[in-house]
Amino acid sequence: MSELHLSRNTIHFAEPLPLQSGAMLSGYDLVIETYGKLNADKSNAVLICHALNASHHVAGPAPEDPEDIGWWDNMIGPGKPVDTDHFFVIGVNNLGSCFGSTGPMSIHAETGKPYGANFPVVTVEDWVNTQARLADKLGIRKFAAVMGGSLGGMQAMAWSIQFPKRLDHCVVIASTPKLSAQNIAFNEVARNAILSDPDFHGGNYYEHGVVPKRGLRLARMVGHITYLSDDDMAEKFGRELQRPNGESNDYRFSFDVEFEVESYLRHQGDKFSTYFDANTYLLITRALDYFDPSRRYEGSLNRALADVQAKFLVVSFSTDWRFPPNRSREMVESLLSNKSEVSYAEIDAPHGHDAFLLDDPRYHNLIRAYFRKMREALK
Amino acid sequence: MKRADFVAIAKWIAPNSQVLDLGCGDGSFLEFLQKQKPVHSYGVEIDDARVLSCAQKGLNVIQQNLEGGLALFENESFDMVVLSQTLQTIHQTEKILREVVRVGKESVVSFPNFGHWSHRLAVGMGHMPVSKSLPYQWYNTPNVRVLTVADFERLASTLGLKIVDRCILHEGREVTLLPNLFGSLALFRVRRA
Numbered sequence: 267m268s269e270l271h272l273s274r275n276t277i278h279f280a281e282p283l284p285l286q287s288g289a290m291l292s293g294y295d296l297v298i299e300t301y302g303k304l305n306a307d308k309s310n311a312v313l314i315c316h317a318l319n320a321s322h323h324v325a326g327p328a329p330e331d332p333e334d335i336g337w338w339d340n341m342i343g344p345g346k347p348v349d350t351d352h353f354f355v356i357g358v359n360n361l362g363s364c365f366g367s368t369g370p371m372s373i374h375a376e377t378g379k380p381y382g383a384n385f386p387v388v389t390v391e392d393w394v395n396t397q398a399r400l401a402d403k404l405g406i407r408k409f410a411a412v413m414g415g416s417l418g419g420m421q422a423m424a425w426s427i428q429f430p431k432r433l434d435h436c437v438v439i440a441s442t443p444k445l446s447a448q449n450i451a452f453n454e455v456a457r458n459a460i461l462s463d464p465d466f467h468g469g470n471y472y473e474h475g476v477v478p479k480r481g482l483r484l485a486r487m488v489g490h491i492t493y494l495s496d497d498d499m500a501e502k503f504g505r506e507l508q509r510p511n512g513e514s515n516d517y518r519f520s521f522d523v524e525f526e527v528e529s530y531l532r533h534q535g536d537k538f539s540t541y542f543d544a545n546t547y548l549l550i551t552r553a554l555d556y557f558d559p560s561r562r563y564e565g566s567l568n569r570a571l572a573d574v575q576a577k578f579l580v581v582s583f584s585t586d587w588r589f590p591p592n593r594s595r596e597m598v599e600s601l602l603s604n605k606s607e608v609s610y611a612e613i614d615a616p617h618g619h620d621a622f623l624l625d626d627p628r629y630h631n632l633i634r635a636y637f638r639k640m641r642e643a644l645k
Numbered sequence: 646m647k648r649a650d651f652v653a654i655a656k657w658i659a660p661n662s663q664v665l666d667l668g669c670g671d672g673s674f675l676e677f678l679q680k681q682k683p684v685h686s687y688g689v690e691i692d693d694a695r696v697l698s699c700a701q702k703g704l705n706v707i708q709q710n711l712e713g714g715l716a717l718f719e720n721e722s723f724d725m726v727v728l729s730q731t732l733q734t735i736h737q738t739e740k741i742l743r744e745v746v747r748v749g750k751e752s753v754v755s756f757p758n759f760g761h762w763s764h765r766l767a768v769g770m771g772h773m774p775v776s777k778s779l780p781y782q783w784y785n786t787p788n789v790r791v792l793t794v795a796d797f798e799r800l801a802s803t804l805g806l807k808i809v810d811r812c813i814l815h816e817g818r819e820v821t822l823l824p825n826l827f828g829s830l831a832l833f834r835v836r837r838a
Contacts, residue, residue: 598707599717605663605685610707611696628693635700642703 268344268351270326274299276366279399283361289386292375296400297322297359297366301342302350304404309644311406312353313397313433314338315414315421318489318550319542321365324357325350338415340625347634352641353410361396362388362549370545371472381545383469388549390417390557394424398432410640412576413437415622416589417550420557423597426576427559435640436576437633440586440622442593443567443600444558449588452492453551459484460544469545478544483535485547490534495585495618503527567600577607579636581629583621584614609636649817650830651677654727654753657810657834658684662724665689665748667711667741668731671698712737715744726752730830733757733788742804746837751809755832758813760793760825777816778829794825801835810834 276297283291299322304311314324316337325342328334342348342355359367362385370385401409412425412433419441426436445453460466463481467474494502503526507515523529563569578601582594591612601608613629615621621629651674658664660682666675669688672695678684687705690696699706707717712735726749728741733756735741745752757778758764767774773783781788792800794813801808813820813828820828 595717602687602707602717603719603722607705608687608707609700609705610709611693611700612708614693628697631697632700635697639701639703 270301270343270350271303272299272301272326272329274322274329277400277403279396279403281399283392283396283399285386285392286389287387291361291368291386294361294368294396295366295372296361296368296396298400299323299325299336299357301325301355301357302353304354304406305644308404308406309408309410310353311401311404311409312348312355313401313409313412313425314342314348314355314357315393315397315412315418316357316360316363317414317416317418318547318554319538320418321363322357322359322367323365324355338623340623341630341633347630348413348637349634349641352644353637356400356404358397358400360388360393360550362546362553364543364546369543370469370549371543380470380472382472383545385545385549387552389553390420390424391428393421393553394428397421397425398429401432407432409433410644411435411437411637413439414441415439416441416619417554417557420554424557424559426574426578427570430573430575433576434643435579435636436574437579437581437636438594438597439581440583440589440594440619441580441597442589443560443570443597445555446593450555452488453555455488456485457548457551459488460547463544466544469548471544477539479539482539482542482544482547483532485544486538486542487531487535490531492588493619495587495616497585498617498620499527501616503530567596568603571597571600571604571606574601574604574606578609579633580608580610581622581632582610582612583617583619583629584612585616586619586621588619648673648677649814650729650755650832653812653814653819653832654678654729654755655681657751657753658682658725660684663722664725664727665718665723666727666729667715667745668728668734669695669699669704669706671695672702672704672706674727674729675699675704676702711735711741714740715748718748720747721750723749724751725749728752728754730755730757733790733792736789738790738800739804742800742806746804746806746835749836751834751836753832753834754797755830756792756797757788758794758825758828758831759791760795761815761829762826763829765826776829794828794831797831797833801833805838806835807838808833808835 280293320337325336325339359365362369370381412422414422419438460481463478465476466478506526508529559570560567582591598610664686666688691710696708764774812832813824814830
């Protein structure tokens with residue numbers, strides 16, 4: 267059995283980073299994990315971009331905790347659809363996140379205190395710029411593929427626009443070329459939950475020794491609803507009551523947890539609020555809201571994608587109502603209009619937006635076939 | 646094995662054309678075509694397994710149901726649109742034909758000819774035909790429309806389609822004598838009149 271060859275590094279970037287907002291970020295760190303081996307001509311690198319709450323830890327057991335398996339472990343590894351026996355895969359924790367890369371929790375060199383509310387707003391385009399600098403450091407001129415789901419897919423898309431010559435393939439899964447008003451509305455509810463938590467302290471809760479847990483919990487709960495399909499929730503929970511063994515199935519006529527779905531959401535919210543940073547949640551949801559490559563082209567996605575050179579694989583899931591197939595089709599339509607290379611698959615899966623993280627043979631076989639074909643071209 | 650209909654369709658496609666193959670199946674035709682001449686192509690297919698086959702061949706494939714039309718594609722955005730043995734599987738016959746000639750500067754439409762004498766004979770004997778070109782039983786056929794060479798020509802004229810060329814085949818050979826009787830596979834090269 268071949269090995270994953272997991273390696274984790276923190277890379278420091280001393281050169282200041284100009285941000286889309288006009289702000290400038292002085293030195294920063296990015297935590298990365300790599301899997302597999304970079305080949306001699308450095309042509310087999312695949313960059314994996316993460317979505318809202320994930321990290322650089324994409325595959326395999328974490329070095330410090332073997333129980334902590336990477337968030338896309340079913341997709342990436344030896345013999346997996348993105349096969350690390352052939353590809354050198356890079357997971358990177360984005361700037362502003364809370365898993366080791368510089369973010370609101372990091373200590374600001376000038377003040378000696380955590381950035382907190384002073385961490386600048388970063389965008390998908392900013393992330394892509396930091397990822398390009400990372401590629402420079404690693405000596406990777408061109409990625410075999412840049413790949414991501416959801417917000418990760420937006421980064422892949424942005425790569426194809428910002429650095430058209432630096433990727434051969436762009437794999438965009440369960441994503442969208444821009445958020446809808448409804449998407450932004452859900453983000454706003456989540457942010458408002460955090461902002462209105464008395465423990466938020468204008469973003470500088472670190473110095474008060476507290477965490478706006480209630481806000482984070484609510485943010486996660488509302489977010490989680492959008493990740494699952496109605497059918498999925500019906501199947502998982504239905505109207506089942508939360509009753510320990512033997513207890514009566516009568517209503518309790520109270521506001522405690524009554525239904526299974528409530529218990530599930532609370533559990534997800536609680537778990538999340540112990541490991542995720544509230545400022546990061548604000549930052550990342552805002553990056554989602556702002557992403558719209560067509561904006562600079564009077565709303566024309568065709569024009570935004572005009573200089574794209576990468577071959578695209580776009581995948582959507584039938585029951586994803588957060589970023590439904592129609593949003594992916596918009597992207598495909600523009601790519602077709604530009605006569606770019608594109609394949610599009612619409613996977614009929616019951617699991618809503620979350621499907622991109624789950625096992626589905628049709629989905630995984632397709633990615634496997636796509637990367638196998640990519641491999642042939644490498645030699 | 647060379648398929649005669651593939652050869653005939655490929656002949657109508659100029660090198661460096663933009664080609665759209667609707668209902669491209671496992672991508673056999675596009676793979677064949679790319680070996681014949683340089684073209685830029687996309688296939689459209691609904692079936693998961695066939696989409697996978699196309700990906701395995703490295704083809705551009707778009708997963709989509711043709712019944713819904715071709716909203717993803719702009720007017721006259723392809724030099725050639727191919728609807729190869731797919732027309733008979735689509736309910737919305739008129740809609741798809743209008744869409745095909747909207748998107749393609751030129752198009753090829755092929756279908757099994759129900760008018761072949763063996764099919765007529767089968768019906769004459771009281772049974773739905775089962776043959777090489779119509780290989781299914783009536784109860785398991787994916788074909789929802791059966792038509793003859795003459796039927797297609799009539800509909801083409803009604804829809805304002807100009808028939809540029811046609812090639813009627815049987816057992817891999819072109820049939821010129823009474824093609825609606827002796828041909829089992831019909832290929833029409835059409836455009837908007």
